[in-house]
Amino acid sequence: MRRRWLTFAYLFLLLLVGAAFIDLPYYVMKPGDAHPLKPMIEVEGGDKDDGTLMMTTIRMGEANYISYLIASIRDEEEIRPVEEVRSPHESNEEYNVRQEYLMDNSQQDAITVAFDAADKPYTFHYQGIYVLNVFPNMPADGELVAGDRITAIDGKRFESSKQFIDYVQSRKAGEKITVSFVREGKEREKAIQLKSFANNAGKPGLGISLADHKELVSRPEVKLKADAIGGPSAGLMFSLEIYNQLVEEDIAKGRKVAGTGTIDAEGNVGRIGGIAQKVVAAHKAGAEVFLAPADEISPEMRKKLPGIQSNYEEAVEAAKALRTEMKVVPVHTFKEALDYLLSE
Known part of the structure; x- marks a missing residue:
């Protein structure tokens, strides 16, 4: 009898180990961290203030049977079909390269926006x-x-x-x-x-x-140390931190300010994925303000994805579920985000 149970236990253990190595056509998104940007961004001769501006991240990986099961019962985690994350013809390596390119491009757009706002030169x-x-x-x-x-x-x-x-x-x-x-x-x-x-x-x-x-070549020079992070979603917060170091005032006014959103060269803030998980990361880091893209949902998107919410709406729901005192602020542009921080 004991031998039979041992055989069963070994078989179960083998199945468990195997389940951890069999990938499914899904990705699992989990809350990441809220990273202070001062250590990551250095503007030559820039001003370092008391306030803290933070970028937020998610952790995402291909699902296996175990991670899929865990994510299906955890409110903070989300399961996404692989086709929503990368194109059918795109390999994992190509996906990672694209994310690196998007991050690099996002950094250049962030410098462009911040330098334009501070009236500084670049080429x-x-x-x-x-x-x-x-x-x-x-x-x-x-x-x-x-x-x-x-x-x-x-x-x-x-x-x-x-x-x-x-x-x-x-x-x-x-x-x-x-x-x-x-x-x-x-x-x-x-x-x-x-x-x-x-x-x-x-x-x-x-x-x-x-x-x-x-x-991009700028004066003063900007150095960004964000090689381990991919994608364009930190663009807004990059631009705010760069601008903050270019000017004398502390735009965070001593607060912990987190946020997310893409940025283009004109300063428009764009939609990102995983915002609910980023709200969790910001809350855990003690952020007082969370800047969320106030993106508009087109009729085509609503038809394709019934029940879709804007990033801001989803962030508000996530904050309510956490019962956090952190204020979620909708922003359409860099200027709108800056104006809010300076006026509050």
Whole structure:
């Protein structure tokens, strides 16, 4: 009898271990942390104040049977289908590269917005084409990888991705082009044969998704140490911290201010994912104010996702569930967030 129970226990243990290593087509989102931005952002000669501005994060990973079960019974965790997180053709590596690019782009937009508001100078230096994805069974498959930076085609350098695309599409399907690119700091070249694409009016291409790669140079210089964090959702808080170091006043006024939201070069604040988990992180860190994107839900989004809420609405619900005294503030723009902090 005892041997039978031991056999059962071993089998159960094996199933439990196996369940922890079998990935499901879902991601699990958990509350992350609220990170003070002063240690992460350094503006040369910048002013450091008593108030604290914090970015909020989530922890997200592919679900297995155990994490899926735990998330299904925990209010603070959320389960998302994989197609809501990354594209069907996108590998985990390509997803991570895209998140790194989005974070880098978000940082540049944050500097742009803060420097414009503080009337400080900056310039852009064009660095080439950044490869975000390489589509399977396309010409670039096996030749280029996500994260490569294309610097020239047939020895010609370009000033924008549009010039790059125009040149490639001026060639004929079946022709070979020489692609110069940088990978892991080393310059390389590959001869790649172009192919026409039916879903692009038969125009030739490489089979990659791309973005412009630019380097921002500012005076004073800004250094950001956020390499371990991906995605664009910290853009608003980055811009506020950079601005805070550029000016004399303490825009947080001694408070702990957390928040989230993308930022574009014009200062518009955009929708992000996982805001309920970020409210939890801010609450646990003792934040007094939480800045939430006041995004508008289009009729198309409501039709596709009945019951969808704006980030602000979802943040308010999460705060109520926590019974926190933290104030949730809706913001549409950087200026709106700044005006609120300075007026309260």
